[in-house]
Amino acid sequence: MHLSAVYIAFLAASACAFPWLKPEGIEALLSHPEAQAEIKTRLAEHEAIQNSQPEPRKLNTGLVGGLVTLLDGTLSAVLDNVLGLIPTNDAVKGLKKFPEAKYPFRAPGSTDQRGPCPGLNTLANHGYIPRNGIATIGQINAATAAVFNMGADLSSLLSTGGALDGGDIISQKMSIGGPDSRVGVLNGGLNKLLGTPSGISGHGKFNEGDASATREDFYLNGDNISFKPELFKQLHQQAIAKGNGTYSVDAIKEHFKNRYAASKAANKQFYFNLPSSAVVMGAYYFIPGFFSNGTIGAGGVANEASITSFYGAKPTKKGAWNDPALTYTHVPERIPEQGWYRRATPMTVVEAVGGILDVYLYAKPAMGGSGADQSWVLGPLNIPNNPQALSCFLYNAIYANFPSELFNSVVLLQSVVNSLSGLLAPGYKALGCTINFPDASGTGATRYDAWSKRYVGDAKYKATGSGWYRKL
Incomplete structure (x- = not known):
């Protein structure tokens, strides 16, 4: 396959599958100096491989980057570590594209909270x-x-x-x-x-x-x-x-x-x-x-x-x-x-x-x-080692953890328990976990009470690195 043929395949696929590039269009992308150099280089690499390989193959999509799923000259997607994924319709079937026009980016103001996530x-x-x-x-x-x-x-x-x-x-x-x-x-x-x-x-x-x-x-x-x-x-x-x-x-x-x-x-x-x-x-x-x-x-x-x-x-x-x-x-x-x-x-x-x-x-x-x-201060030596067990463990950890931590609203503990149960119970039950967190009446104990006191509750206040401070 000649380079020109691959280029034509690229442009043909682009015309049908890149409407989201407008108003810039594929021409603007290809005219960008860095993009043009990268794409031309990778098309040339593909041509060299095609000439040396009797069967179509996938190119490396990591350090080399390049074209993926090139079969019989039909381009499915161009993958570039700088430009990102430039997909055709086949490559994005079932996916949703972003950004969305009704949710424009705006840098945060001086009073807007941003954090570690x-x-x-x-x-x-x-x-x-x-x-x-x-x-x-x-x-x-x-x-x-x-x-x-x-x-x-x-x-x-x-x-x-x-x-x-x-x-x-x-x-x-x-x-x-x-x-x-x-x-x-x-x-x-x-x-x-x-x-x-x-x-x-x-x-x-x-x-x-x-x-x-x-x-x-x-x-x-x-x-x-x-x-x-x-x-x-x-x-x-x-x-x-x-x-x-x-x-x-x-x-x-x-x-x-x-x-x-x-x-x-x-x-x-x-x-x-x-x-x-x-x-x-x-x-x-x-x-x-x-x-x-x-x-x-x-x-x-x-x-x-x-x-x-x-x-x-x-x-x-x-x-x-x-x-x-x-x-x-x-x-x-x-x-x-x-x-x-x-x-x-x-x-x-x-x-x-x-x-x-x-x-x-x-x-x-x-x-x-x-x-x-x-x-x-050594924590638990054996944590659950399968997804279902650790999932149940984490759900229980929230319930085991919160009573001693609700400094701001401890007097409202019962309503908090009711609220938590409504939010977390569906996922908890779907995992097949044993129902052992406080019930809707705000009563009941978890089987992680001892674990909580040793590793999550009181242990926090004994560990200066924990960041937890008891409010007296």
């Missing part, structure tokens, strides 16, 4: 949740389903845990960043008396913990919210070394292994215990699981263009994505401008927990935390 920051920057970063459980559930195809069971587990431990569970409202006077009983009207909820960035609570992929440990410099370019650089290096140029599951597992070791060594108040440690490891899996262009395992790729956009990681040098020394600055997180396709099937609790176990079993991190004398 790039996904929530992105949702706020596009208006899928309130742009001020103060959102309810329901708003977060709806937005994560719409943009990331997060299953209702998983979003309810995460958002309810966030509202319990960092927000106001009565109004089901929370800050996606730090403490905010707009959150609390009676819209914060009683915060002077009861205290201001910490937001999901409250250290050591359900949604935030040490050894983050791109955020620093709280006890190192007191900032567990800000994006750290050096940490993203390390993730980028693993994408090259372990992910063949993509932010694959293998790449993020190696990054977590390194981050855990470095964090534990540097942070004398290090805390890594369930349930927050599970959420931290889950956040690593979410990088390819939610931010890939398409569904991982079904043709989706966690390429440089997609991941950097969702993290707000701006390369300091264009066209150098395959340079291990590449550095980054930070800009507000956003859905990739060049076009991005969410995963085609919802991610459930079971898939998420399977990802957590994959990360955990690869790195084998010790559970525990630094004690008051900076000695290591």
Whole structure:
């Protein structure tokens, strides 16, 4: 096959399958100097391979990048780590394309909350949740389903845990960043008396913990919210070394292994215990699981263009994505401008927990935390080692955890239990878990009471690295 023929196939497929490029059009894309050079180079590489191979083949889609599923001269998709996925209709069947015109990107203002979760920051920057970063459980559930195809069971587990431990569970409202006077009983009207909820960035609570992929440990410099370019650089290096140029599951597992070791060594108040440690490891899996262009395992790729956009990681040098020394600055997180396709099937609790176990079993991190004398307080040695069992464990951990943590609304414990049961019971029962959390009357004990006191409840207050402070 001659280069010109491949070029014609490319243009023909483009004319039918790229209406979303307008008003720029495919001509504008091809006229872009970097894009033109990359595409021409890869078409030439394909021609050379076709001339030497009797059968059509797939090209490497990592460091080399290029054309994928080129069969009999029919182009299915062009994959580029800089430009992202440029798909045809066949390549995106069953997927939904973003960004959407009715949810434009807008950088956050000075009073808008943003936090350690790039996904929530992105949702706020596009208006899928309130742009001020103060959102309810329901708003977060709806937005994560719409943009990331997060299953209702998983979003309810995460958002309810966030509202319990960092927000106001009565109004089901929370800050996606730090403490905010707009959150609390009676819209914060009683915060002077009861205290201001910490937001999901409250250290050591359900949604935030040490050894983050791109955020620093709280006890190192007191900032567990800000994006750290050096940490993203390390993730980028693993994408090259372990992910063949993509932010694959293998790449993020190696990054977590390194981050855990470095964090534990540097942070004398290090805390890594369930349930927050599970959420931290889950956040690593979410990088390819939610931010890939398409569904991982079904043709989706966690390429440089997609991941950097969702993290707000701006390369300091264009066209150098395959340079291990590449550095980054930070800009507000956003859905990739060049076009991005969410995963085609919802991610459930079971898939998420399977990802957590994959990360955990690869790195084998010790559970525990630094004690008051900076000695290591060992956590549970044996955590459930299959997705169904660990899923049930995490549901129970929320119930076992919250009674001693509800500083702001402990007098409303019964209504809180009722609210939690309504939010979490459906997913809990669907997993086949034994029903052993407090019932709708607000009574009953969990089989994790002893575990809670030892590893989650009282143990938190004895570990200076936990970030938990008893309000007297």
